[in-house]
Amino acid sequence: MSKLWRPGHAAERLGVDRRLFLRAGLAVGGGALATVALAGCNSEGPRSARGLLAAAERWNEKVERALFRHRAMNVAPTGAAPAGAKFPSYFIADEVPVWDEKARGTWRLEIAGLVQRPVRLTLGELMNLPRTELRLEHFCVEGWSAVSVRTGVQLAELARRAGLLPEARYVDFQSFDDGYHESWDLDSALHPQTLIVYGQDGRVLEPAFGAPARVYAPVKLGYKNTKYLTRIAFLPERNGGYWSDQGYEWYGGV
Amino acid sequence: MATTKRHHLVVRITHWVNAIALTIMIGSGLRIFNSYPAFARKGESFCCYPFEGKKIPEWLTFGGWLAGARHWHFAAMWLLVANGLVYLGFIYLHGEWRDLVPRRGVVRDAWEMVKFYLALRRNHPHQGKHNALQRTAYFAMPWVAAAAVISGLAIWKPVQLAPLTHLLGGFVWARYFHFLAMLMLVVLIAGHVFMVFTVDPYALRAIVTGGYDDARAPELRNARPFVNLLARPRVETSPPPPAPEPAAGTQPTDAQPPEPSPPGPPEES
Numbered sequence: 223m224s225k226l227w228r229p230g231h232a233a234e235r236l237g238v239d240r241r242l243f244l245r246a247g248l249a250v251g252g253g254a255l256a257t258v259a260l261a262g263c264n265s266e267g268p269r270s271a272r273g274l275l276a277a278a279e280r281w282n283e284k285v286e287r288a289l290f291r292h293r294a295m296n297v298a299p300t301g302a303a304p305a306g307a308k309f310p311s312y313f314i315a316d317e318v319p320v321w322d323e324k325a326r327g328t329w330r331l332e333i334a335g336l337v338q339r340p341v342r343l344t345l346g347e348l349m350n351l352p353r354t355e356l357r358l359e360h361f362c363v364e365g366w367s368a369v370s371v372r373t374g375v376q377l378a379e380l381a382r383r384a385g386l387l388p389e390a391r392y393v394d395f396q397s398f399d400d401g402y403h404e405s406w407d408l409d410s411a412l413h414p415q416t417l418i419v420y421g422q423d424g425r426v427l428e429p430a431f432g433a434p435a436r437v438y439a440p441v442k443l444g445y446k447n448t449k450y451l452t453r454i455a456f457l458p459e460r461n462g463g464y465w466s467d468q469g470y471e472w473y474g475g476v
Numbered sequence: 477m478a479t480t481k482r483h484h485l486v487v488r489i490t491h492w493v494n495a496i497a498l499t500i501m502i503g504s505g506l507r508i509f510n511s512y513p514a515f516a517r518k519g520e521s522f523c524c525y526p527f528e529g530k531k532i533p534e535w536l537t538f539g540g541w542l543a544g545a546r547h548w549h550f551a552a553m554w555l556l557v558a559n560g561l562v563y564l565g566f567i568y569l570h571g572e573w574r575d576l577v578p579r580r581g582v583v584r585d586a587w588e589m590v591k592f593y594l595a596l597r598r599n600h601p602h603q604g605k606h607n608a609l610q611r612t613a614y615f616a617m618p619w620v621a622a623a624a625v626i627s628g629l630a631i632w633k634p635v636q637l638a639p640l641t642h643l644l645g646g647f648v649w650a651r652y653f654h655f656l657a658m659l660m661l662v663v664l665i666a667g668h669v670f671m672v673f674t675v676d677p678y679a680l681r682a683i684v685t686g687g688y689d690d691a692r693a694p695e696l697r698n699a700r701p702f703v704n705l706l707a708r709p710r711v712e713t714s715p716p717p718p719a720p721e722p723a724a725g726t727q728p729t730d731a732q733p734p735e736p737s738p739p740g741p742p743e744e745s
Contacts (some may be wrong), residue, residue: 266539266541267538267539267540267544267548274551275547275548278550278554279547279550279551282550282551286636289633289637290636291636294635294636294637294638295635295638296634296635296638297638299646302517302646303517303519303520304519305517305518305519306519308518308519309518309519310518359517359634359647361634361635361647363511363542363546364511364542365509365511365512365651366512366514366518367517367518367647368517368519369517369519440635441635441636468543469541469543470543470546471543471546471547471550475633475635475636476632476633476634476635
């Protein structure tokens with residue numbers, strides 16, 4: 223390095239106080255660094271943070287799985303009014319997905335993957351299985367909650383009947399709503415409040431809420447609960463999901 | 477030199493880590509809030525929030541979209557909590573907590589500070605490291621932060637931590653308390669930053685390098701917001717005239733040379 227470029231020399235040539243010169247240099251350097259850092263920044267924050275955020279998500283999933291208990295129950299507050307028709311309904315297709323029997327035949331729910339006896343249940347067969355009715359508070363990723371009564375069959379019961387194999391670690395819930403699906407950890411799927419729901423608020427499930435049947439677990443955020451269900455696949459590996467693939471947490475537990 | 481060391485390295489580092497973590501938490505939290513900028517459960521109304529449905533201005537938010545903001549929120553929460561525990565553990569073991577816990581008469585002392593800041597009192601009340609308002613604010617900060625963390629846990633895991641959520645009155649109230657705790661933090665931070673820049677900018681040096689020039693303390697400047705912000709240039713007092721040599725043979729007397737008037741508090745009229 224040339225002697226001339228030592229800060230002391232440069233400061234002398236400019237005739238300013240050395241300390242002041244050093245401070246000014248630090249300030250300019252800091253400002254330049256901050257500018258560079260912000261330049262690598264979009265509205266989601268610095269790109270360099272992505273790896274860190276992904277690591278935090280993996281860590282959080284570990285914490286959430288460690289916190290998870292099958293005995294932790296969702297109990298709707300006693301005084302809360304049911305949302306009824308004010309319950310928001312989402313789907314990804316352009317219009318409310320409705321199963322067209324003429325075009326697609328009788329709707330059946332397929333239970334497949336790592337099970338000893340894969341089955342395809344009609345709605346009638348599903349409704350003849352042991353029925354569970356629960357009054358639950360729903361938690362949406364957006365921050366709202368809503369109370370409703372859900373009627374259906376425990377998924378744990380369906381899994382028992384199908385003969386779940388020990389290699390199964392994950393479950394994928396697939397739909398006829400433009401390929402919407404979300405996969406879960408097996409633990410959450412076998413929670414006693416995880417239901418395959420065909421009734422809401424004492425009535426048959428409406429198309430807006432996922433008819434003929436949908437998965438509903440009050441231990442998962444709303445987006446993990448696939449509506450318009452067609453297939454439940456028990457898997458050795460996770461299989462992402464419609465929203466999880468776009469950046470929402472895959473675990474999505476509450 | 478009147479410079480003393482004011483803040484230990486641990487306090488300085490945790491202060492700035494906290495500043496970053498809180499900025500991320502508040503910005504991303506507001507972005508999450510904007511996805512449902514209300515508190516009412518669907519199908520119900522909510523008593524206690526006058527701005528139901530009104531979004532926070534986007535420029536105050538961080539994270540870009542709901543999923544991005546959630547990732548930042550659930551990552552920075554660990555930084556916030558870990559950093560807070562390091563800070564609290566340090567001030568407990570190292571003794572700085574004594575500068576922060578309320579002393580006897582803190583309410584009266586804080587009121588005197590308010591009176592001084594509102595120019596209802598002429599002179600700065602006597603203070604040590606922090607005045608009574610500062611002590612109160614710095615003491616409140618960890619408690620409000622703890623309230624934010626606890627209510628945050630309650631809305632993060634309303635089923636797995638159901639007893640906690642229930643204790644706070646359910647998900648809707650826990651979410652409201654989380655929002656209120658954030659607002660209180662914002663008020664404390666805004667007051668803190670305002671006072672630093674309008675009363676004691678020399679404290680900036682103390683929280684970066686640790687050094688503080690006690691001769692420039694607000695008490696000695698009689699500083700209130702925007703008043704006596706800068707230390708007066710120190711008047712170089714000429715050394716006192718040498719004491720007259722006692723004449724040989726006379727008894728030494730107790731007479732002292734006249735003292736120069738002490739620098740410092742402005743004269744009372």
